[in-house]
Amino acid sequence: MKCRKCGDRAVLELRRHNAAFCAADFVDFFRNQVREAIRRYRMFERDEHVLVAVSGGKDSLALWDVLLEDGYRTSGLYLDLGIFDYSVESHAKCEAFAAAHGAELIVVRVTEEIGAPIPVIKDVTRRPPCSGCGLSKRYLMNRVALERGFSVVATGHNLDDEAATLFGSVMHWQTEALSRQSPALASTHPKLVRRVKPLYRLSERETAAYAFLRAIDYIVDECPFAKGATSIAHKETLNRMEDASPGAKHNFLLGFLDRARPAFERVDAVPLNECARCGQVTTGTVCAFCKLAERVKRAG
Ligand code: Q46
Ligand code: ZN
Secondary structure (H helix, E strand, O other), rough: OOOOOOOOEEOOEHHHHHHHEHHHHHHHHHHHHHHHHHHOOOOOOOEEEEEEEEOOHHHHHHHHHHHOOOOOOOEEEEEEEOHHHHHHHHHHHHHHHHHHOOOOOEEEEEEHOOOOHHHHHHHOOOOOOOHHHHHHHHHHHHHHHOOOOOOOOOOOOHHHHHHHHHHHHHHOOOHHHHHHHOEEEEEOOOOOOOEEOOOOOOOOHHHHHHHOEEEEOOOOOOOOOOOOOOOHHHHOOOOHHHHOOOOHHHHHHHHHHHHHHHHOOOOOOOOOEEEOOOOOOOOOOOHHHHHHHHHHHHOO
């Protein structure tokens, strides 16, 4: 197998692109895909300060690496979810990465913000852990960005994540979710920060290869609560389709974005208010995060 660009021995074959690359040209290909994502969705400008949400996993650290290498002004945001050893270890990976790159890492602890770590929140609410966790992450990312003057938050969601989310939304025809599925969510309120996903064109396998070739030290173990999440079942289904027909995931997601998404865009956008307690954006009177904190407080 030879590299498509230089003819040297290839280290990675990308069947969906019908191509293979040597290490240097794959790194180049990867960065070009990120640049293309940023350009196509006008995710951020050169002079913007980007808050990169990092979990310690391969995707978010690979994203941070690309942005740093491309000279963007970035800070990392690590949300400590208090999930046993997983959080201790993933925090250490983020600290080490930031220190090695001379980059700023902002650390926010969910326990301090809401009164309990994710495993306790799961017990209090008797709901799947990812529900309280996802809500807290979205809320804190936005609040931290606002408080510190960032206009944009970038997350490491990759092609596999986005295709699995889309698959789940289509399976249940969640039209509201379909209207929000995008690599770039604009700010629709002064207190809502833009959210972007510059890795949406790159698969999980590709981000793993990039992290490996760049010697990024990331946490390999997944969150212990990830097992059994429906998104994993969706990923497995899509992987089987990808095996049978390379490019299936790419076509599914990018085809949706280019051709189907406009049909789900809402003209009658839901009006947004400011939460009576914390001032963050909500569709009701008190936001879901404040309600959750209240429940945790009562249970404690
Ligand atoms: S951290 Fe949180 Fe994830 Fe763990 S509890 Fe679920 S949402 S799986 S990306
Ligand atoms: Zn609130």
